[in-house]
Amino acid sequence: GAGVSQTPSNKVTEKGKYVELRCDPISGHTALYWYRQSLGQGPEFLIYFQGTGAADDSGLPNDRFFAVRPEGSVSTLKIQRTERGDSAVYLCASSKQGLHTEAFFGQGTRLTVV
C-alpha cells in the first residue's frame, strides 16, 4: 500500500492484559514514530526509530511500554499490564531521513482498556 498501515484499527482489552500494536511504514522510510492521542488532545510523542534502533524513547510513559523494529521496517508497540489510563489512539508515522521531510501518519489503533 501507499500509506502507513496500522493494525488492528480497534482493540479492546481487559485491564492487566498484554497488547501489541503493529505499524507498517511507507516503503523506503527509515524514520518511524509512535505517538499517543488521548481524547481532546493532540498527539504526544512516544518513541522514534531510525532504522532498527530506538533513537529516542523519551516519550514512553513507563517501563510497561516497549517498541521494536527488528528489520528496520515494521514496528510493534507492546504494552504490558494494561491500565485504563492507557486507553487512547496510538498513531504511527514514518518519514524519509533528513531535516526537510514530512511525517506521514497512519489511521491509528484505538485501544480501549476495560
Next chain:
Amino acid sequence: AQSVSQHNHHVILSEAASLELGCNYSYGGTVNLFWYVQYPGQHLQLLLKYFSGDPLVKGIKGFEAEFIKSKFSFNLRKPSVQWSDTAEYFCAVNAKETNDYKLSFGAGTTVTVRA
C-alpha cells in the same frame, strides 16, 4: 522541549466565511512548523509546512499560514471556507537542532463549517 498552544478549541462558522486559527510555540531555537488536518474518520494529513525562506506559506485546499518569528506564531488562514473544511486542525513544531525531528503538537482546533 518545545510546546505548542492553539488558542481556539472549537470554531463554528458558515460557508464562505474567513478562517484564522491561532498557533503559538515555545522554544528557544529554530523550528520547523506544520499544520496537519484530520477530516472525520481519516488520518492526519499535512496541510502545509514551513522550513525556511518566505514566511508566508501556501498549502493545499487554499490554506496558507504565516510564520512571525518575533511572535513565535504560525497562524493558519483561509479566505473562504467550504463545508468540506469541517475537520480538526493541529499545529505542530519540531526543532531543527535535534536529529530526530519528533513533532510537538497543539491540542487541536475543531472547525465546524455550516452550509
